[in-house]
Amino acid sequence: MTTQSKSLCLADSLSRAPFAWPGGYPLHAITNDGAALCRHCCKTERLSIATTTGNDGWTVVAQAINWEDPDLLCDHCGSRIESAYAEG
Numbered sequence: 001m002t003t004q005s006k007s008l009c010l011a012d013s014l015s016r017a018p019f020a021w022p023g024g025y026p027l028h029a030i031t032n033d034g035a036a037l038c039r040h041c042c043k044t045e046r047l048s049i050a051t052t053t054g055n056d057g058w059t060v061v062a063q064a065i066n067w068e069d070p071d072l073l074c075d076h077c078g079s080r081i082e083s084a085y086a087e088g
């Protein structure tokens with residue numbers, strides 16, 4: 001699998017199923033430069049993710065659950081990434 005197709009695959013599955021199963025915890029994406037991307041940006045920035053050069057910050061490398069950080073923000077749009085346990 002190429003970097004691009006793997007990146008897109010992770011982003012697409014996150015847009016389709018933004019909550020972890022089991023548990024229903026909200027998921028977000030992690031890029032290869034350590035940034036967090038919310039599930040909305042996985043959808044709206046799909047093209048950038050699909051055509052990532054590998055060092056432009058759009059390579060999605062993992063899906064993650066924000067367990068308890070109430071201040072975790074999406075590095076692209078700046079919206080708060082929901083947490084599994086933190087209030088707010």
Ligand SMILES: [Zn+2]
Pocket residue numbers: 037038039040041074075076077078079
């Ligand atoms: Zn976002």
